[in-house]
Amino acid sequence: MNPTAERILAGDLRALARAATAVENRTSESRDLLRELFPHTGRAVIIGITGAPGAGKSTLVDQFIRLLRAEAKTVGILAVDPSSPYTGGAILGDRVRMQDHHADPGVFIRSMATRGSLGGLAAATTDMALLLDAAGRDVVIVETVGVGQAEVEIAQLADVTVVVLVPGMGDDIQANKAGIMEIADVFALNKADHAGIDRLQREVETAQSFDHRPDGWVPPLIRVIASEGQGVAETLAAVRHFRDTIHHAPRTAALWTHRLQQLIRERLLERIPAALIEEAAARIARREQDPYSAAADILRYSCSFTPPEEHSH
Amino acid sequence: MNPTAERILAGDLRALARAATAVENRTSESRDLLRELFPHTGRAVIIGITGAPGAGKSTLVDQFIRLLRAEAKTVGILAVDPSSPYTGGAILGDRVRMQDHHADPGVFIRSMATRGSLGGLAAATTDMALLLDAAGRDVVIVETVGVGQAEVEIAQLADVTVVVLVPGMGDDIQANKAGIMEIADVFALNKADHAGIDRLQREVETAQSFDHRPDGWVPPLIRVIASEGQGVAETLAAVRHFRDTIHHAPRTAALWTHRLQQLIRERLLERIPAALIEEAAARIARREQDPYSAAADILRYSCSFTPPEEHSH
Numbered sequence: 001m002n003p004t005a006e007r008i009l010a011g012d013l014r015a016l017a018r019a020a021t022a023v024e025n026r027t028s029e030s031r032d033l034l035r036e037l038f039p040h041t042g043r044a045v046i047i048g049i050t051g052a053p054g055a056g057k058s059t060l061v062d063q064f065i066r067l068l069r070a071e072a073k074t075v076g077i078l079a080v081d082p083s084s085p086y087t088g089g090a091i092l093g094d095r096v097r098m099q100d101h102h103a104d105p106g107v108f109i110r111s112m113a114t115r116g117s118l119g120g121l122a123a124a125t126t127d128m129a130l131l132l133d134a135a136g137r138d139v140v141i142v143e144t145v146g147v148g149q150a151e152v153e154i155a156q157l158a159d160v161t162v163v164v165l166v167p168g169m170g171d172d173i174q175a176n177k178a179g180i181m182e183i184a185d186v187f188a189l190n191k192a193d194h195a196g197i198d199r200l201q202r203e204v205e206t207a208q209s210f211d212h213r214p215d216g217w218v219p220p221l222i223r224v225i226a227s228e229g230q231g232v233a234e235t236l237a238a239v240r241h242f243r244d245t246i247h248h249a250p251r252t253a254a255l256w257t258h259r260l261q262q263l264i265r266e267r268l269l270e271r272i273p274a275a276l277i278e279e280a281a282a283r284i285a286r287r288e289q290d291p292y293s294a295a296a297d298i299l300r301y302s303c304s305f306t307p308p309e310e311h312s313h
Numbered sequence: 314m315n316p317t318a319e320r321i322l323a324g325d326l327r328a329l330a331r332a333a334t335a336v337e338n339r340t341s342e343s344r345d346l347l348r349e350l351f352p353h354t355g356r357a358v359i360i361g362i363t364g365a366p367g368a369g370k371s372t373l374v375d376q377f378i379r380l381l382r383a384e385a386k387t388v389g390i391l392a393v394d395p396s397s398p399y400t401g402g403a404i405l406g407d408r409v410r411m412q413d414h415h416a417d418p419g420v421f422i423r424s425m426a427t428r429g430s431l432g433g434l435a436a437a438t439t440d441m442a443l444l445l446d447a448a449g450r451d452v453v454i455v456e457t458v459g460v461g462q463a464e465v466e467i468a469q470l471a472d473v474t475v476v477v478l479v480p481g482m483g484d485d486i487q488a489n490k491a492g493i494m495e496i497a498d499v500f501a502l503n504k505a506d507h508a509g510i511d512r513l514q515r516e517v518e519t520a521q522s523f524d525h526r527p528d529g530w531v532p533p534l535i536r537v538i539a540s541e542g543q544g545v546a547e548t549l550a551a552v553r554h555f556r557d558t559i560h561h562a563p564r565t566a567a568l569w570t571h572r573l574q575q576l577i578r579e580r581l582l583e584r585i586p587a588a589l590i591e592e593a594a595a596r597i598a599r600r601e602q603d604p605y606s607a608a609a610d611i612l613r614y615s616c617s618f619t620p621p622e623e624h625s626h
Contacts, residue, residue, distance in 0.1 A: 031605050038603035256594035256604060263608035264585065265578040271612075272577070281569035290351035291569060292344050295576030299584075302577075 005036040008135050013105055016135045020110055023127045034127055037134035044076075044133035047239055048158030050144045050183065055164040056190040057143050059226040060235070067236055068139055069106055076132035076140040079111040080125055080154060108132065122153035123262050126255075129157055155183035156255040160239045164188045164224075165204065167196030181211045184219045185246075186238045192223035192231065215246050272302050318349040321448050326418055329448045333423055336440045347440055350447035357389075357446040360552055361471030363457045363496065368477040369503040370456050372539040373548070380549055381452055382419055389445035389453040392424040393438055393467060421445065435466035436575050439568075442470055468496035469568040473552045475499045477537075478517065480509030494524045497532050498559075499551045505536035505544065528559050585611060 007015035022030035047064070051057045061077060068075050101107040112125050125142060132140045144154050155161045163184035189200055201221055208218065220238050224231035280294040320328035335343035360377070364370045374390060381388050414420040425438050438455060445453045457467050468474045476497035502513055514534055521531065533551050537544035593607040 035603045035605045038605075039600055042600055252598045253591075253594050256597040257590055259604055260590050260594055260597070260608055260611070261582055263604060264590075264612055265581065267608055267612050268581050269574055269578065277570055277573050277577075278566075280573055281566050284569040284573070285565045287352055287355055290348045291572055291576060292348045292351075295573055295580055298573070299577055299580050 001036060002033065005033055008033075008037065008131070009040055011136055013108070016108065016131070019131055020108075020128060023131055024110075024112070024124060026124065030127070034130060038130065041130045041133040044129075044137050044140045045160070045240075045243055046129055046133070046140045046142065046158045048142050048144065048155050048161035048183070049164065050155070050161065051164030051166075051188075051190075052169060053145055055166045055169070056224075056226045057145075057164050060162075060164055060188060060190065060224065060232065061141055061143055063226055063229050063232040064139075064141060064236060065101065065107055066229075067233060069104065072106075073138040074106045074136065075108070076129075076135075076137040077107070077109040078125055078128055078132075078140065078142045079109070080121065080142060080144045108135075108137065122157075123259065123266075125154055126157050126259055152179065152183060153258065156258065160185045160242045162186045162188055162235065162239060164190050165200060166191045167194045167200045169200070177207050181207055185217065185242045186235060187219055187221045188224045188226075188231070188235050189221055190224045190226050192225050197223065217242065217246050268302070272298060276301070314349060315346065318346055321346075321350065321444070322353055324449055326421070329421065329444070332444055333421075333441060336444055337423075337425070337437060339437065343440070347443060351443065354443045354446040357442075357450050357453045358473070358553075358556055359442055359446070359453045359455065359471045361455045361457065361468050361474035361496075362477065363468070363474065364477030364479075364501075364503075365482060366458055368479045368482075369537075369539045370458075370477050373475075373477055373501060373503065373537065373545065374454055374456055376539055376542050376545040377452075377454060377549060378414065378420055379542075380546060382417065385419075386451040387419045387449065388421070389442075389448075389450040390420070390422040391438055391441055391445075391453065391455045392422070393434065393455060393457045421448075421450065435470075436572065436579075438467055439470050439572055465492065465496060466571065469571065473498045473555045475501055475548065475552060477501045477503050478513060479504045480507045480513045482513070490520050494520055498530065498555045499548060500532055500534045501537045501539075501544070501548050502534055503537045503539050505538050510536065530555065530559050589614070 004015055004019060008019055019030065019033055022033070049057050049061055049064075058079075065075055065077070101109065110128060112121060112128065129140050129142060142154055142158060161183050163180055163186070165180075165187060166189075187204055189197060189204070191197070201223075204221055222231050222235045222238060224235060226232065276298055280289065280298060283289040284291050284294060317328055317332060321332055332343065332346055336347070362370050362374055362377075371392075378388055378390070414422065423441060425434060425441065442453050442455060455467055455471060474496050476493055476499070478493075478500060479502075500517055502510060502517070504510070514536075517534055535544050535548050535551060537548060539545065589611055593602065593611060596602040597604050597607060
């Protein structure tokens, strides 16, 4: 086994930090490393936490960290912000928390920003969660914003997903109802001391009444005041109850199918010389070739696979 | 030439509507059609309009339609909502506008929702814009929400991108500054009669002062009250001035490079039997194989391409 993998499995924090940077940059070394570490994954509880900006996700995550550390659990935090594909750096709340926990080796925090595509972000987040899992973190918390496509992919990765809602977001719930209902295993109704909390609860319950999950689970609605720590232990208990009760193998299989497709696409494009694609793009821009024929030509050149319908010849 | 393509080129609206549905559903017929139509594209002006929810994009688009129809230009509108990957249907504002213009054959409106991935949405939007271009629409307006990854891809497609901002969104500008500066060719400062318009203008100007575009263009800031039609003609004039002044060939080449990569990825996955991927996903879920080796195996089985570094053997 490669010595970096050994050090990570042994809990070496500096090796973990270096590997995390390599995973973020998707180096070929990081792939070899992940390949070696993969058999050692599957032990961490992966919790997804999502909600609109300002819903109090970071405060709730902070409170989770506090509770988990009091139980001597080690924690990894991945803060994902798909809405900022450009900054390539840390999100704000992250830096604040860094200061709170920087002396605690039991808390490892990384923020993830899209460098390329959204698909790339979901892929890097999966890899980073696997890395933290292999490194022996008991709990990995993945914090994301909103319920876009990236969040759905990340929800597939999580064992349990908590959706944080606050009063006054009725319109948001309406607009994203299907998305929220699809990914929420537990609802944290935050800022429960604010006016409108009853209405929020009714809106979620109404949405729920139209939605019956195949696994029979009815996501609980927990009133929380994250800033004061109220309802946080109940939320964590609901997370654990879900994790212990519901068999999520179908979700795991869907995740890996999706992730495999991504990996295959990535690898194929790496194998095709960039010049081949750029020359074709220039021909298309001059309207000398259409993009559909160009793609078929490149694929024919690159790939001799016989599609199933032609096997009979 | 296939008869549907002929009818579309001749301006047949029913053929266009049917083809648009086929393109949305990504049928193989629609690909053949697009291949035939592609040489007839490149004539429409493609305008991207983006901004946060509530910024007044739809109102501005309505006003653009009014001005363009007064000049007897034909218009195609694509309303794209990447934040709602689930609804698969029309967005609200769209239905309202449908009623305004349903009797006018010079206005063709479609809403686009993600059915699969965000990448799929950008691809379908590109194809739909090409279809409307081939169908002889003088102007194609692509309306999107926010400045996420999908919007950046759609901005590559547009000849000119208008970013709509309103007072009171200073935080949004801060959070998305790099994204906004990257895609904006023209700024429409809407709700210019509201308090805070001066501050909004200063914030954008400050952001601009740090950002010098390689093409030398300084995106103009135009004060607009879209609901009353004020500033709309000026915005359209700025759009046309940009389109007539700035050579955007590099952007077009980047678009086609990106689009080709997407097409290649899509086609490759279609060629790989789904069972092969699902079986591997099940092995991965059982931790019997790691995803990286599984992807490499499938690609080796599917694709005999020799990567460049192995050519020397």
